[in-house]
Amino acid sequence: MTGQHWLKSGLAAGALMATMALTGCGGGGDGSDEGSDQAAGPQFPAGAKMLAADNLTQDAKEAFINAQSGDVIVFPEGRFKISDKLTFDADSDGDGESVKNITIMGYGKGKTILDFSEATGGDGILVENGVDIIIKDIGVYEAANNAIKLKDTNGIHIQSVATVWEGVLDKDNGAYGLYPVECENILIEDSYVRGSADAGVYVGQSKNIVVRRNTAEENVAGIEIENSMHADVYDNVATGNTGGILVFDLPIGNGHYGSTVRVFDNDISNNNQENFANASSNPAGVHIVPPGTGVIVLSTNDVEIYNNDISDHKTTSVAISSFYLADENLDYSNPTYKPVIDDGWNPVPRNIHIHDNAISDSGAAPEGSLIADIITGYVTNYGAFPAVLYDGLGELLANTGTVEATAGAPFSAEDMICAENNSDVSFGQVYGTSATDPDNFDGSMMPKARLLFEASQSTLLNCATPLNRLTAATATINGKAYGCDSGESGDASAASCAL
Amino acid sequence: MKRFQFDLKLLGLALCVSGIAACGGGGGGDRSDEGRQASTSKESGVCGDTSGAINQAALEDADCKYLSSYRLFADASNPTENPNGRGVIYDLTTPLFSDYASKYRFVFVPDAEAAAYNEHEVFDFPVGTVLVKTFSMPADTAFRGFDANAQDERLIETRLLIHREKGWVGLPYVWNDDFSDAELQIAGGVVPVTTVHNGVQLDIDYRVPDKNQCKQCHQYKASGSDVSAISPIGPKARLLNRSLDYASGSENELSHWISKGILTGVPSDLNTIQTVPSYHDSDASLLAGKSDEELMQLAKGYLDINCSHCHRPEGSASNTGLHMEFWRDFDTNLTKHGVCKKPIAFGGGALAYDVVPGDAENSILHYRMSSTEPGELMPELGRTVVHEEGLELIGKWINSMTPDSCD
Numbered sequence A: 001m002t003g004q005h006w007l008k009s010g011l012a013a014g015a016l017m018a019t020m021a022l023t024g025c026g027g028g029g030d031g032s033d034e035g036s037d038q039a040a041g042p043q044f045p046a047g048a049k050m051l052a053a054d055n056l057t058q059d060a061k062e063a064f065i066n067a068q069s070g071d072v073i074v075f076p077e078g079r080f081k082i083s084d085k086l087t088f089d090a091d092s093d094g095d096g097e098s099v100k101n102i103t104i105m106g107y108g109k110g111k112t113i114l115d116f117s118e119a120t121g122g123d124g125i126l127v128e129n130g131v132d133i134i135i136k137d138i139g140v141y142e143a144a145n146n147a148i149k150l151k152d153t154n155g156i157h158i159q160s161v162a163t164v165w166e167g168v169l170d171k172d173n174g175a176y177g178l179y180p181v182e183c184e185n186i187l188i189e190d191s192y193v194r195g196s197a198d199a200g201v202y203v204g205q206s207k208n209i210v211v212r213r214n215t216a217e218e219n220v221a222g223i224e225i226e227n228s229m230h231a232d233v234y235d236n237v238a239t240g241n242t243g244g245i246l247v248f249d250l251p252i253g254n255g256h257y258g259s260t261v262r263v264f265d266n267d268i269s270n271n272n273q274e275n276f277a278n279a280s281s282n283p284a285g286v287h288i289v290p291p292g293t294g295v296i297v298l299s300t301n302d303v304e305i306y307n308n309d310i311s312d313h314k315t316t317s318v319a320i321s322s323f324y325l326a327d328e329n330l331d332y333s334n335p336t337y338k339p340v341i342d343d344g345w346n347p348v349p350r351n352i353h354i355h356d357n358a359i360s361d362s363g364a365a366p367e368g369s370l371i372a373d374i375i376t377g378y379v380t381n382y383g384a385f386p387a388v389l390y391d392g393l394g395e396l397l398a399n400t401g402t403v404e405a406t407a408g409a410p411f412s413a414e415d416m417i418c419a420e421n422n423s424d425v426s427f428g429q430v431y432g433t434s435a436t437d438p439d440n441f442d443g444s445m446m447p448k449a450r451l452l453f454e455a456s457q458s459t460l461l462n463c464a465t466p467l468n469r470l471t472a473a474t475a476t477i478n479g480k481a482y483g484c485d486s487g488e489s490g491d492a493s494a495a496s497c498a499l
Numbered sequence B: 001m002k003r004f005q006f007d008l009k010l011l012g013l014a015l016c017v018s019g020i021a022a023c024g025g026g027g028g029g030d031r032s033d034e035g036r037q038a039s040t041s042k043e044s045g046v047c048g049d050t051s052g053a054i055n056q057a058a059l060e061d062a063d064c065k066y067l068s069s070y071r072l073f074a075d076a077s078n079p080t081e082n083p084n085g086r087g088v089i090y091d092l093t094t095p096l097f098s099d100y101a102s103k104y105r106f107v108f109v110p111d112a113e114a115a116a117y118n119e120h121e122v123f124d125f126p127v128g129t130v131l132v133k134t135f136s137m138p139a140d141t142a143f144r145g146f147d148a149n150a151q152d153e154r155l156i157e158t159r160l161l162i163h164r165e166k167g168w169v170g171l172p173y174v175w176n177d178d179f180s181d182a183e184l185q186i187a188g189g190v191v192p193v194t195t196v197h198n199g200v201q202l203d204i205d206y207r208v209p210d211k212n213q214c215k216q217c218h219q220y221k222a223s224g225s226d227v228s229a230i231s232p233i234g235p236k237a238r239l240l241n242r243s244l245d246y247a248s249g250s251e252n253e254l255s256h257w258i259s260k261g262i263l264t265g266v267p268s269d270l271n272t273i274q275t276v277p278s279y280h281d282s283d284a285s286l287l288a289g290k291s292d293e294e295l296m297q298l299a300k301g302y303l304d305i306n307c308s309h310c311h312r313p314e315g316s317a318s319n320t321g322l323h324m325e326f327w328r329d330f331d332t333n334l335t336k337h338g339v340c341k342k343p344i345a346f347g348g349g350a351l352a353y354d355v356v357p358g359d360a361e362n363s364i365l366h367y368r369m370s371s372t373e374p375g376e377l378m379p380e381l382g383r384t385v386v387h388e389e390g391l392e393l394i395g396k397w398i399n400s401m402t403p404d405s406c407d
Helices: A006-014 A056-066 A338-342 A369-382 A393-400 B026-034 B056-061 B211-217 B253-259 B281-289 B292-307 B364-370 B388-400
Strands: A072-074 A078-081 A086-089 A100-105 A112-115 A125-128 A131-141 A148-151 A154-164 A176-181 A184-189 A192-194 A199-204 A207-212 A215-217 A221-226 A229-234 A237-239 A243-248 A259-264 A267-269 A293-298 A301-306 A309-313 A316-321 A352-355 A358-362 A388-390 A417-420 A427-429 A452-454 A475-477 A480-482 B088-090 B102-108 B130-138 B153-164 B167-175 B182-184 B189-197 B200-208 B243-246 B249-252
Touching: A056 A072, A056 A086, A056 B211, A086 B211, A125 A131, A125 B211, A131 A148, A148 A154, A154 A176, A154 A475, A176 A184, A176 A192, A184 A199, A192 A199, A199 A207, A199 A215, A207 A221, A207 A475, A215 A221, A221 A229, A221 A237, A237 A243, A243 A259, A243 A267, A293 A301, A293 A309, A309 A316, A316 A352, A316 A358, A369 A452, B056 B153, B088 B243, B088 B253, B130 B189, B130 B200, B153 B182, B153 B189, B153 B200, B167 B211, B243 B253, B249 B253, B281 B292, B281 B388, B292 B388, B364 B388
Parallel strands: A072 A100, A078 A112, A086 A125, A100 A131, A112 A131, A125 A148, A131 A154, A148 A176, A154 A184, A154 A192, A176 A199, A184 A207, A192 A215, A199 A221, A207 A229, A215 A237, A221 A243, A229 A259, A237 A267, A243 A293, A259 A301, A267 A309, A293 A316, A301 A352, A309 A358, A316 A388, A352 A417, A388 A427
Antiparallel strands: A184 A475, A427 A452, A475 A480, B088 B102, B102 B130, B130 B153, B153 B167, B167 B182, B189 B200, B243 B249
């Protein structure tokens, strides 16, 4: 095997190549509700640094530069044009002594709006090298690149923040709304993200992550956990996006790879927005997300998706895929991939558990250029598209034992992709996974697409050995632990944790 | 008064006038008990100290309000020549592009001390060292050179990078209206300037970085360390191994530093030092005659000084996976150099790979260098106009590679 063009050759052999015109389906929400602020008025501690409305950009910069541990920096009420990126570095002097426990806040996410539409910097707010940063009750609008980016920060509490690009959904909107990268101990809650041309909430290359009670609306990706470990995503609403919730592991080559991600008790609905990301041909950019997708797991190990309400998705409700689907040139012999595989990246997802989800109204009008051949094959052969879709290709290749450098060892029981009790919806698997089943290969012993389909789940993803439940994620900020197993009191999402 | 416009519309001009405390403890006013006040100084306390060739005590202790308080130059209104004390002028083989500004760099190593050589990193400078860089906009980039009388260059800002007991500290000083002195502006600001480059007038809103933006580029976070230190960028062996015209004649900079007693541990054979080749704007016209290997070295040198302070595992752009230090071998680190590498953190553009060999126009690296849009342009800071000569170099370099669609 050469590692080249499995997908195409397999599909050519296995799929009926009939053409079918897929309708454009310009669906998508038109809502612009930004959520409501909590009824209680803003509370500011004594000594809070109240920024003045005039000269706000420079005043904010000064406050950020001069911040001392425990400072609360309050932006005024109203909507303000900010002229430059606002950078906070907790160790401005680089002496290793970070200022800690800094709060950046406003009067409410709909009441204090920082408008970066005319700013000279790419990001709105950039936090670097922080220790215990709280951002709350503020809106960040129209940033050229990312609304709020946090890097190399340990302890992030984002509460009731709005990141918004208003108006028509456009590829020139910013990339990420709430964007921690290379961070740890992250709590994002009660926030609202709208209009991102990439992901509304995007946590990348991070660990110990709790994302709960947020609303992600009309972004390309609603919530994305990428190359991150120990993440819990629960009690959120993801609606009107192109894809609702994404768990991706990309070949970055940076030593950060994803695992142990739980997605549960979310309301994931009507994510049928046309994909308005840039038309990049990046194999794994969000522009590949098929419109009308609820949840996607790409390449990430140890993911549990359960007790979500996943409704009204025109393509598919839950998709699990190896990276082979994103790039058919994936192979250890390819210099693009060798260094990142050596670095620890794994393109084939293992230990994925999909259970107890309420799935409805799936696959009415599937589309998506990445999976166009697969869609055509299913629709032609079965007149339907599976609500739960697994590529199977990575597992098949792993099971052959011939491409272990790329796909890893053959699957054992604890590596399986398993699903049970998901509203009796249809299941599909593009490739069979048995290396000993000749039907899974063509005459050249290349993997052959099978386009397996069950209108009601029977054998597909039906595992004899139950997978172990994953452990909860905990984010510790300012010495306080948050998350399902943290012992936290008063968590409004405690019921989700009990599932 | 001047041949070109220079309205000083510093956004932050008033910030440091009324209260020293608002400027990060600057001014040294809290050290007046040391009682070394001088009647000629603008400041009190250690910033007003007049002992010694330069104000070493203030450098090590205080963020003075005025640049002149450190007494680094014989003429306080001319930071481009005649350093006091042990100050030594230096230049880099290839400079970081800063909106076509001219730059004047000096290093002051404390008496009886020396920096220790390092093969790849910035030299290990002793505590008390100060690096001084002045940015000055020529009326016409074809005629660079500061002359206080001719006024062909307009001083914009002077940045100090001071090695104090707890680490390096960056202080941005902005030149005042009459160019007699520069004042500390930790929140940065915008200075509208005008220059002519290749016959074309450029109106530039030159951006003085705020103190936190300084650190965005000047940070160094070693693997496994929780400390994001501030680090100089320029004074590395590979950027200093070149000759420079001193008052005493032309000499290799490293040799000069050794002879001045400010650098130790340099390899005896300077030819063994892997050196970034010189690339200045006037060299762009010579690119057509360069071999592929020469283009490779020039491009890697350009990317090193313009990008790799962030684009390295220890830098601000560690998360991008694009790591382009000069010493990093290209052939065995194609992805790190962006070749057929998908972007990790780039949200815009319609392009797929950082570098598409043979196809500069479809390479994100080239595209972002050609953009001036916030969110698109690279580098993020310190540039508001396109560096045409840099873009040309990187374009030719990418196009010199064996074509590969990356698909």
